[in-house]
Amino acid sequence: MKGPRGTQDLLPGVTEKWQYVEEKLKGLSKNYNYQEIRTPIFEHTELFQRGVGDTTDIVQKEMYTFTDKGDRSITLRPEGTASVVRSFVQHKLFGSPNQPVKLFYIGPMFRYERPQQGRMRQFVQYGVEALGSEDPAIDAEVIALAMSAYRELGLKSLKLVLNSLGDNESRNNHRKALIDHFSPVKDELCSDCQTRLEKNPLRILDCKKDRDHEAMATAPSILEFLNDYSRDYFDQVKAYLDAMEIPYVIDKNLVRGLDYYNHTAFEIMSDAAGFGAITTLSGGGRYNGLVQELGGPETPGIGFALSIERLLMALDAENIELPIDQSLDCYVIAFGDETKVKAASILQKLREAGVQADKDYQDKKMKAQFRAADRLKARFVLVLGEEELENNIIAVKNMETGDQENIGLNELISYIKGII
CATH class of the missing domain: 3.40.50.800 (Anticodon-binding domain)
Incomplete structure (x- = not known):
């Protein structure tokens, strides 16, 4: 008997590295005043359909979904944010006197995708969510926490990539421009992008199959369609990052893989030689409409998640030995x-x-x-x-x-x- 494809056994000698990293991340969370939340490994499928988005690859192709004995559709969680927000709404944490509510989690996630180095069908994510503030300063705080998670462990070859997805008005104007741009070449796009063109054209910019199509290079940028509020918000986020001395690069095509993002979106990448073709270590952004989508009151939120598997890969790529005492x-x-x-x-x-x-x-x-x-x-x-x-x-x-x-x-x- 062997373990299922896309899973791994972490044996003694390796688990100590995981324990060290997890304890570091928990300590860092405490320094930033984020408290731990633990949610179920499986949820009702509707949560991810509504929370992650029907047009995402996760919902369309990658979820482990089954029917339980009560004939209910259940899904192993593919990501952590939707579960945290569901719990936030269910337990009325929006009524807590301490706002924003700042949470972190560590746990296994499940996605049915082609296994490769650093990408498993069962993988472990560390993530944080800050719910209840629309202050650009907390966007910068979440990004700073994400960067600190890597720097605390000794990583140096890091690149922070930043973008703004704007508010609803900005996104709607951008959406129309994308439809006009890609419609003439619709038949040249993959079947997924042809579907996305009407449902969510922003997702086309994140397509792995069509990324080299010439229309991608000339696609209209969301930054050209930001209204005054969205542009000012993005400028404030950048100002806070500048004050924190956190360098970043603007990428107008960064859209992230989930439908719930708006305003700030970011990814952290490894520039280490030999890390691999897929350089992304973690990503996140702002999701101001997600709490309402899941039945709660109007509540802004921002968060990020990182893969511990890919974090350990980055440590290996930079030849960083963790100070683990196995005596x-x-x-x-x-x-x-x-x-x-x-x-x-x-x-x-x-x-x-x-x-x-x-x-x-x-x-x-x-x-x-x-x-x-x-x-x-x-x-x-x-x-x-x-x-x-x-x-x-x-x-x-x-x-x-x-x-x-x-x-x-x-x-x-x-x-x-x-x-x-």
Whole structure:
């Protein structure tokens, strides 16, 4: 038996990297005053149809959808924002005295797409959502948090790409211009883009099949259709980023892959050599109409999500070694029936005192147990034989220096805690 295609097992030696990254991201979230939210792995399919958008590749092609025993259509979540907003509405967080509501999540997402390096059918996202503020400053804060997530882990080859999708008026004017632009070459576009032309022509700019079509290069830019409010809003976001000394590049064709975005849209990319053809690490933007679409009051929002798989790929591309300590504090060696029972007691007391400790469970010889301690990178080996037990002592060997001394069993815990 093998795991399903597009999934992976994270084994010891690798999971420690994930734990380190996840703890860093949680700590960073706390610094920015974002609180954790955990939502179900599956939701009613309608949530993603309404929240993500019927014209997106996610809804049309990539969702894992099934009918449960109650004949309800259920979908494994393909992204985190719709679930967070659904929870925000359901639990009336818009009534919280602390506004905006600032949330983060870490968890598995599911998309049926062609598996490739850094893109799995089950993948893990870290994301943040700030709901309840239309201040350009919080757009900049969310972008700053996203950039910090990578910088805190040591990444340097980063590029922030920025665009504005404008408000509804700006988008409607741009929509008409896109339809006029692409209609003469409609038959040259892929079947998906032919459908998008009427439903959501902005999605054409994000098409992977038609990206090299000559009409793409001359497509009208949303920036040409921004009204005064949208243009001023975008200028303020850029001013905040400038003040924070966060460099960015404007990309007029950046539209993001979900229908709910408006105003600020951004992606962070890796410029590291050898990272791969798909350089995007994360992305996000503002979604002022999503809360209302899902049944809540008019509430602005902005967020982003990053793939932890792709984050780890970027670390590898820049040859960054995470400072992970995989050593063991103590390894207990005992020989003799009575000593083994006492060793189990000592081991338990060490663990209860917060000491990382282990022992042999395969009845190995003394030399083999010392080799096992070496493999586990034990800092100290505690040796208990019949003579030591009789004298109520235990031999403590420092594996780095080779020094060894006898310590009374009654003082062992305080002694070990004192030196580690």
